[in-house]
Amino acid sequence: xxxxxxxxxxxxxxxxxxxxxxxxxxxxxxxxxxxxxxxxxxxxxxxxxxxxxxxxxxxxxxxxxxxxxxxxxxxxxxxxxxxxxxxxxxxxxxxxxxxxxxxxxxxxxxxxxxxxxxxxxxxxxxxxxxxxxxxxxxxxxxxxxxxxxxxxxxxxxxxxxxxxxxxxxxxxxxxxxxxxxxxxxxxxxxxxxxxxxxxxxxxxxxxxxxxxxxxxxxxxx
Amino acid sequence: xxxxxxxxxxxxxxxxxxxxxxxxxxxxxxxxxxxxxxxxxxxxxxxxxxxxxxxxxxxxxxxxxxxxxxxxxxxxxxxxxxxxxxxxxxxxxxxxxxxxxxxxxxxxxxxxxxxxxxxxxxxxxxxxxxxxxxxxxxxxxxxxxxxxxxxxxxxxxxxxxxxxxxxxxxxxxxxxxxxxxxxxxxxxxxxxxxxxxxxxxxxxxxxxxxxxxxxxxx
Numbered sequence: 001x002x003x004x005x006x007x008x009x010x011x012x013x014x015x016x017x018x019x020x021x022x023x024x025x026x027x028x029x030x031x032x033x034x035x036x037x038x039x040x041x042x043x044x045x046x047x048x049x050x051x052x053x054x055x056x057x058x059x060x061x062x063x064x065x066x067x068x069x070x071x072x073x074x075x076x077x078x079x080x081x082x083x084x085x086x087x088x089x090x091x092x093x094x095x096x097x098x099x100x101x102x103x104x105x106x107x108x109x110x111x112x113x114x115x116x117x118x119x120x121x122x123x124x125x126x127x128x129x130x131x132x133x134x135x136x137x138x139x140x141x142x143x144x145x146x147x148x149x150x151x152x153x154x155x156x157x158x159x160x161x162x163x164x165x166x167x168x169x170x171x172x173x174x175x176x177x178x179x180x181x182x183x184x185x186x187x188x189x190x191x192x193x194x195x196x197x198x199x200x201x202x203x204x205x206x207x208x209x210x211x212x213x214x215x216x217x218x219x220x221x
Numbered sequence: 222x223x224x225x226x227x228x229x230x231x232x233x234x235x236x237x238x239x240x241x242x243x244x245x246x247x248x249x250x251x252x253x254x255x256x257x258x259x260x261x262x263x264x265x266x267x268x269x270x271x272x273x274x275x276x277x278x279x280x281x282x283x284x285x286x287x288x289x290x291x292x293x294x295x296x297x298x299x300x301x302x303x304x305x306x307x308x309x310x311x312x313x314x315x316x317x318x319x320x321x322x323x324x325x326x327x328x329x330x331x332x333x334x335x336x337x338x339x340x341x342x343x344x345x346x347x348x349x350x351x352x353x354x355x356x357x358x359x360x361x362x363x364x365x366x367x368x369x370x371x372x373x374x375x376x377x378x379x380x381x382x383x384x385x386x387x388x389x390x391x392x393x394x395x396x397x398x399x400x401x402x403x404x405x406x407x408x409x410x411x412x413x414x415x416x417x418x419x420x421x422x423x424x425x426x427x428x429x430x431x432x433x434x435x436x437x438x439x
Contacts, residue, residue: 051320052246053390068249069389075247075276075300080389088392088424089272090328093321097341121346127317128299131273135321135341169344 001179001198005148008178011195011221012146014039016105016176019144024102025049025095027136030074033105033146047083049101051132053092056084073132096132097139104140106133108147108175110162113209115172115184117145118164130167137168149177149206156208158182158189179203181220188212195221222415223383223407224432228258231406231434235259235371238291240268242327242372242398243281247273247300250391251280252373252408254436259373260287268292270327270369272320272394274301288312294367296320319347322364324397330366331400331429337364372402376409376425380416383407383430384423392424399429407433 002008009032017039020026027049028034037059040046048057051073058081060066066077080086095101110118117137120130137143151157158175175182180203181193191211194203196219204211232255235241241259245251260283267290274295275282282301284290292314298304308315318326325337338354338361341347352363374395376385385407387395399405407430 050390052249053393067389069391071247071249071390073246075249086389086392088387088396089320089324089394090397093324097321097339126299127305129273129295129297129317130319130347131297132320134319134345134347138341138343139321166345 001202008148009035011178012148012176015181015220016144016146017041019174019176020044020046020103022046025055025100027051027096027101027104027140029104029106029133029136030072031107033107036105036146047081049092049095050078051092051096051136053088054080054084054086056081093132093135096135099139099141101136101140103142103144104136105144105146106136108145108157110157110159110164111145111147111172111175112159112162113184113189114161115170116162117143117167117172118162119167121165123165133167137171142174143172145172145175147175147177149179156206159208160210179206182211185212190214191217193218193220195219197221222381223427223430225381225412226432226434228254228408228434228436229261231255231432232258232262235262235264237264238266239264239370240270240368242270242369242402244372244374244393244395244398245272245275245280246390246393248275248280250375250387250393250395251275252375253280253438254434255373255406255408256280256284260284260289265289266291268294270294270323270367270398272323273297274304277301277303285313292316294318296323323367324394326364326367327394327397327401329364330368331397334366336366338362339364367401369398369402370404372398372405374399374405374407376407378411378413378418379407379409379430379433380413380418380427382415383425383427383433384418384420385409385425385427385430386418386422387424396425399425404431405429406431408436409433410437411435
């Protein structure tokens with residue numbers, strides 16, 4: 001098991017980058033999901049969507065004099081790639097809710113075995129607002145969760161049932177952590193891959209949710 | 222032709238208790254000059270409809286610091302800690318709504334619709350107290366129009382009719398907010414004569430604009 005959070009993030013983001021489909025439009029959430037962009041294979045053409053209003057998101061081209069008229073969803077200056085286009089919030093969320101966004105990658109506080117997601121609110125502690133997250137999870141054709149397997153207290157973030165307020169019900173497709181890749185299926189949560197430095201037993205021990213172990217188990221990381 | 226005013230003149234008649242939509246996304250495409258003018262003007266008990274409250278000490282955050290705000294309707298307040306502080310202290314009211322829903326509720330108002338039906342927020346706290354509507358076997362939330370007395374929005378170039386070009390990612394909710402308010406004030410970096418904008422290139426139709434101010438800080 002990795003202990004360094006930088007290495008955990010790198011492993012998670014590298015694995016998710018493999019999951020993105022060629023010629024697709026993808027939205028990467030703020031925080032860890034943003035790092036997925038660093039690992040997109042060179043032979044894939046992926047256009048990144050920024051919900052504040054454009055496609056073709058790339059890192060800022062001029063660090064010394066950034067163009068503050070082009071920012072990402074966190075307000076940080078970025079640039080636009082050739083083939084990208086600007087639009088307003090109505091078009092941006094039509095893309096999201098209308099099923100035109102292929103994949104969204106988001107972080108999570110909790111996910112459960114039914115594909116329910118909680119990632120925007122800890123009552124009494126942290127209530128930043130959902131921003132575009134609820135629309136992204138409901139609208140994107142594929143929802144991938146990028147998160148560490150355990151929370152800071154060492155407890156499983158993958159639960160039988162979410163305890164925090166939901167961002168959306170039953171919309172998560174794939175969960176990628178530093179320990180495992182799990183797919184939400186009708187039968188339940190399918191453990192498809194385990195990290196190179198763990199075992200199925202260890203993943204089970206660190207997971208509150210019921211896991212169905214794939215007969216075709218693979219190793220990643 | 223739309224009146225061209227200084228920022229101070231443009232906001233001088235805004236009464237206490239007004240509801241104001243303010244464009245911008247994390248200070249990008251944010252009407253800084255109009256906010257500064259409103260701060261000087263002193264209107265209080267305001268209800269703001271915004272995407273976010275930006276970072277502390279800048280733009281819209283100044284109105285909060287000065288105690289002018291009664292209620293905030295926003296999608297995200299996480300990067301300005303003062304909002305949560307004042308909210309928990311009971312000094313202000315905050316209503317958080319999904320970003321796509323904010324845009325569509327503004328559009329419903331501006332477009333004369335009785336509301337919109339969205340799947341966003343179903344089975345979450347967002348659905349509390351809202352009507353659900355079944356359409357062809359799928360359930361949606363009925364979200365009602367959002368109205369404002371005023372909208373502060375930005376542009377890069379506007380002609381004397383208020384037709385405007387809003388460049389890059391500054392568009393965000395500026396266009397749809399301009400549609401939803403009774404009185405929309407456009408803060409533009411430059412004003413040109415009629416004919417100075419290619420009619421094929423305008424993002425905002427001047428009919429949604431009531432007055433304009435020229436300012437270079439937005």
